[in-house]
Amino acid sequence: MTSMFAADQAPLPNAPVIDVEDFRVWYAGVGGPIRAVDGVSFQLRPGEVLGLVGESGCGKSTLGRGLLALLPAGSAVDGKLLFGGTDLVAGSRAAWQRQRGAGLGMIFQEPMTRLDPLMRISDHFREAIRTHEKISKKDADLRALETLRALGIPPSRYKNYPHEFSGGMRQRIMIALALALRPKFVVADEPTTALDVLVEAQIVRILAQIKGTFAPAMLLITHNLGIVAEACDRVAVMYAGRIIEEGPVEQVFKDPSHPYTRELLKSTISLTTQELNSIPGAPPDLGNPPPGCHFHPRCPDAMAVCATDDPPEFVSGRGSRAVCWLGSLEDLTAAQRAPLVREEVSVADEA
Numbered sequence: 001m002t003s004m005f006a007a008d009q010a011p012l013p014n015a016p017v018i019d020v021e022d023f024r025v026w027y028a029g030v031g032g033p034i035r036a037v038d039g040v041s042f043q044l045r046p047g048e049v050l051g052l053v054g055e056s057g058c059g060k061s062t063l064g065r066g067l068l069a070l071l072p073a074g075s076a077v078d079g080k081l082l083f084g085g086t087d088l089v090a091g092s093r094a095a096w097q098r099q100r101g102a103g104l105g106m107i108f109q110e111p112m113t114r115l116d117p118l119m120r121i122s123d124h125f126r127e128a129i130r131t132h133e134k135i136s137k138k139d140a141d142l143r144a145l146e147t148l149r150a151l152g153i154p155p156s157r158y159k160n161y162p163h164e165f166s167g168g169m170r171q172r173i174m175i176a177l178a179l180a181l182r183p184k185f186v187v188a189d190e191p192t193t194a195l196d197v198l199v200e201a202q203i204v205r206i207l208a209q210i211k212g213t214f215a216p217a218m219l220l221i222t223h224n225l226g227i228v229a230e231a232c233d234r235v236a237v238m239y240a241g242r243i244i245e246e247g248p249v250e251q252v253f254k255d256p257s258h259p260y261t262r263e264l265l266k267s268t269i270s271l272t273t274q275e276l277n278s279i280p281g282a283p284p285d286l287g288n289p290p291p292g293c294h295f296h297p298r299c300p301d302a303m304a305v306c307a308t309d310d311p312p313e314f315v316s317g318r319g320s321r322a323v324c325w326l327g328s329l330e331d332l333t334a335a336q337r338a339p340l341v342r343e344e345v346s347v348a349d350e351a
Contacts, residue, residue, distance in 0.1 A: 016043040016082075017217040018067075018185045023079035023089075025059070025066040025241075034287045036062045038241035039079070044185065044217035049207070051228035051249065052221045053264070054238035057283050060221045063238070064187040067219070068104050069096040083185065101132035105183030105216065109190035111170040115162040121173060122159050125180060132181055147176045150213055151206055168199035172206065179214050186216045192227060200227075207231045225268050229253060237261045240284050240294035247320025257314075257322035259301045293325065296340060301326060305336035 025037035037059045044050055052060050066077055069088070081088045083103065088096045100106075108114045115124060125144035126137055135143075145155050151172045162170060171191060178186055188207070192200040207220070208231050220232055228235050229249060236246040237260065245258040256262045266277045281298040284290055290297055296306035305325055314327025329337060 014045050016045050019043045019080070019082040020067070021080040021082070023063070023066070023081060024077060025062050025071065026076040026078075027062075028074040029287050031287055033076070036241055036286055037066060040238075040241075040243050042236060042243070042246065044219070046184070046217055047211045047215040048234070049211060049218045049220055049232045051232035051235040052219055052238055053223065053225060053228060053235060055264075055279075055283055056223070058238045059241040059286075060238055061189055062241075064106075064189050064219060064221050067185075068100055068106055068187060069093060070106070101128070101181045101183065103184055105178040105181065105186040107175050107178045107186060107188040107191050109193040111167075111174040112162065114174060115170065117162055120159050120161055121157070121165075124173075124177060128177055129180055144176070144180055147180045148173070150209075151176050151179075166199075167195055168202060171195065171199075171203055175203075175206065175210070179210065179216070182214065183216055186218045188218060188220045190221055190223070192222070192224065200224075204230045225253070225265065237264065240289055241286055242294065242323070244295070244324070245320055245322040247316075251319040255316075257316040257320050257327070258324050259299050259326070260295050261322075263300070293323075297342070299340075302340035302342075303332070303336060304338045304340055305332060307340055 020043070021041045023037060023040045024035060026033045027036050028034075040063055042050060052063070054060055062071075065071055066075075067081060071077070077089055079089060083099060088099065122141065122144070126140045129135065129140040129143055130137070133140075141158075145158060148158065149155065153169060153172055153176065157165070162173075165173065175188075175191065191207070192203050195203065204227050207218075210216070210218070220228070222228060232249050234247060235249045235252050236243045237252070237258065238244070239260050245252060245256065245261045252261060253265060256265060260279075263277075263279045267279060269276070279298055284294055284297070290307070292308050293299070293302075293306045293311045296302040299306065303325060309325075311323050311325045312328055313321060313323050315321050316327070325332065
């Protein structure tokens with residue numbers, strides 16, 4: 001799949017922190033390699049937050065881990081990942097891994113599985129900072145306390161153990177651990193998972209404050225579209241390993257260009273929701289994806305051409321980019337525009 005969403009963007013005063021072009025991630029499968037991330041491209045500048053949304057299994061976390069070289073053994077990547085003027089994909093895996101910490105940071109979900117229960121919080125920070133920087137324990141403590149204070153953790157709690165904190169405070173500690181080395185690019189992978197709505201709102205406010213205090217470029221992976229609306233500048237919608245729509249949050253949410261984005265937004269619940277909506281079917285098997293547009297078996301607007309040919313990219317007049325045949329209707333023949341005829345599938349067959 002050709003590169004998309006990276007070119008022809010209006011230049012900003014500062015250069016991109018990270019420039020991802022046609023990035024792919026492959027997993028080893030029983031029947032051969034599985035393309036879990038398929039030709040993703042985007043740019044991020046200092047302080048810019050890109051929200052990455054989509055159903056479970058669409059490749060969001062794989063993309064985030066792939067950008068930081070945190071993939072399991074047996075996986076492979078290709079494409080380009082320009083960071084600091086260097087293509088990390090073209091270099092060695094060891095050189096890529098050395099960028100983690102002061103260059104590339106990660107905020108993990110479920111902090112109780114990431115924080116060592118036998119280590120004090122102070123030990124976590126000392127180990128992380130002094131592994132990447134040659135500084136004294138005192139200076140590492142000063143850096144850690146400064147970062148924790150910015151996230152609302154008082155210095156008096158610095159030598160506590162993880163179990164002595166609430167879920168929300170543990171998540172703040174995870175964020176502080178990622179920011180203590182002042183990374184230029186941060187992947188936040190579901191940072192509000194398993195938190196109640198009040199604590200979740202606090203974390204969202206903290207993520208918004210990070211832009212002004214630390215100003216890293218950030219990829220925020222989440223299922224929660226409300227978090228994207230509150231904390232992100234742009235949103236990318238992912239389906240079957242591909243980004244199928246990307247643009248300013250307000251524009252994409254107000255008037256989506258891709259049918260999948262529209263159906264995803266309709267599936268959210270609000271105080272005014274009177275009827276629950278869901279997208280029929282399930283995401284495809286990436287080991288054997290359908291031909292043409294991967295969304296066509298579930299798409300309410302699918303045409304005959306959607307089942308045979310990869311859709312082109314188009315730029316909407318509303319400021320977003322999407323990959324869909326609906327943007328090229330005038331170029332299609334009557335046969336290609338004909339509604340897609342699907343075989344009827346019973347509930348028993350789907351099960």
